[in-house]
Amino acid sequence: MARKVVVTGLGATTPIGGDVPTLWQNVVKGVSGVRQLTDDWVEKYDLPVKIAAKLSVPAEDVLGRVEMKRMDPSTQYGVIAAREAWKDSGIEEIDHDRLAVAFATGIGGVWTLLNGWDTLREKGPRRVLPMTVPMLMPNGVAAAVSLDLGARAGAHTPVSACASGTEAVAVGQELIRSGKADVVMVGGAEAAIHPMPLAAFASMQALSKRNDDPEHASRPYDIDRDGFVMGEGAGALVLEAEEHALARGARIYAELAGTSVTADAYHITAPDPEGLGATRALKAAMFDARVQPEDIVHVNAHATSTPVGDKPEYTALKAALGDHVENVAVSATKSQMGHLLGASGAVEAVLTVLAVHERKAPATINLDHQDPEIPLDVVTDARDLPQGDIVALSNSFGFGGHNAVLVVRSH
Amino acid sequence: MASNEEILAGLAEIINEETGLAPEAVQPDKSFTDDLDIDSISMMTIVVNAEEKFGVRIPDEEVKNLSTVGDAVDFISKAQA
Structure with a gap:
């Protein structure tokens, strides 16, 4: 009989809520987080898509200035969500050798990569920051979360485009079932509202061009749907072996059954x-x-x-x-x-x-x-x-x- | 041409920006690694920002000789001369 896996902590930062209680309140109410982009690069490059769903609470309102500088936005979002989930789990003492991370991203540190390229071309190699590599690598989010929590049972980064976040949850379940970890911080983070990815997704005709009506642009199942709207943010869940959660009297949200x-x-x-x-x-x-x-x-x-x-x-x-x-x-x-x-x-x-x-x-x-x-x-x-x-x-x-x-x- | 006091204040500002350390903690006798806990990646960022601020070039092979804040102030001062 496989170990049962339960969910004991939740975290998120999204276009319709900077934390889980706000997100839940809004998603039940039914609100839109899609807005017209006001960044100067929209006009500069005359992007065909001028709408997106940015975080409702910017990362700089949550993280310290120095911390922000050492993280790509995708990592910032992941760390914000993971910290909320960890606090929510109520775990205080844990064997850190039995705590793992599976934190996904679709693209990784695209802002850092492209900013580094801009700096190289405009100012030369000397000005390319030494933190560029750890900030752009796709495992940067998992690594930062592992460092933040002291999680030493492995830090994994499943990458499967728009299935990445879900695959991370599946990886976490396997780690617990196989006995390699008792607790796993799983999640996904993305920060790709940058003109290049917007241009690329628009070029493949994947994005909605309902530029004049952003709040109605994302309309799954509607006959007039014309593409997706790019959003950004992160979600995180604390997965825990059921017996581990019961032993510490944890609040259990639900079972991750399969x-x-x-x-x-x-x-x-x-x-x-x-x-x-x-x-x-x-x-x-x-x-x-x-x-x-x-x-x-x-x-x-x-x-x-x-x-x-x-x-x-x-x-x-x-x-x-x-x-x-x-x-x-x-x-x-x-x-x-x-x-x-x-x-x-x-x-x-x-x-x-x-x-x-x-x-x-x-x-x-x-x-x-x-x-x-x-x-x-x-x-x-x-x-x-x-x-x-x-x-x-x-x-x-x-x-x-x-x-x-x-x-x-x-x- | 910046005075040594101005260089020290400028370095303190750069270090504060990179690490969050209070500017008054940055004194000439302080070691970058042992006292200020600045790792090699932060050190390189500080060096590059100092080059831009003071209009000097600090070669990579010189960086390892800059063990204290005072060493850096002296190097920048001489390089400006």
Whole structure:
């Protein structure tokens, strides 16, 4: 019998809340964190996309000045979320050799990398800061969190584009189940609202160009969706072996009952139109959790608001859950905060855990005319979930054909 | 041309910016590593910022000879002359 893994701490910094209580309050209410960008580089480069979802509480309001200078923004966000989750867990004494980190990012220190390149060209090699390498490396977030917590049982960085954050949760579960750690800080962080990634995502026609109406730009499942909105932020969860949590009398939010990671091996960016890889991930995760389709009451969907991406997820859900899919309350929280890329899965894991714990499915905004080809029961106004033993899913899919699914069960 | 007092004050400002150390803690007899706890990466950042501020060049091979704040003040002062 595998060790049970439970969630005992939550942290986040997002476009609709700088901490978990604010995020939860807003995601239940249904607000938009998408705004017009006011940075001078938007006009300077005449970017086709002029909207994004930045943090609602800037990192400099939370971290010290010196600390900020030594971290890429992605690491700043990850550390902010991890500190909140750690405090929330109430862990005071721990064997640090049994504490691990699995903290993901999709891109890593892109601001540091590109600022370093600008400095080299404008001022020469002498001015390229010596902290550039540790700040730009994608494992920088996991390393910083490990250093911050004194976590010595390994610091992992799963990188699978927009599935990264979810895959980090899966890695954490494995570390506990296999006995390599008792507690794992898992999460994801991303800070890529920089003109180059915006130009690159726009170039592949992935982003919404609803520049004049930012709050309505992210509209998963709506017939008029035209792309995702780039967001930024971080989510973090303290995963703990159940016996470890019970021994210290911890508050347990929920059980992380199952996880699964699969690959489409179909196309480098396009999802398999039949959703076969996603279907396998859903079925494998439910098998891992030993739950049946009929047990599922809620899904936090990947649902990025791209014309091509939203439908295959429905196809996969229908294939994995059968007719029961009609009874499942589906929330698309990217409608509110945009797409946090490698952090999205971690933030959505936080929201799925809270949905089960609070027994409430968060709101999906901007669903004015639901795509008739996606007949899901989408939660537009936050909705109560049933009492008793309940199970929810969180899906994430990434460029490269990565599929990752979490199964969260009430505890 | 900056006086030694001005160089010291300028260094204190750069060190404060990089490490958060109070400017008054930066005194000529203080060792960068033993007293001020400045690691090699911070030291290189401080050196490069000092080069820009005082318009001098501090070669990499010289940096290891600058063990105290006073050594750095002297080097910068001579380099400016």
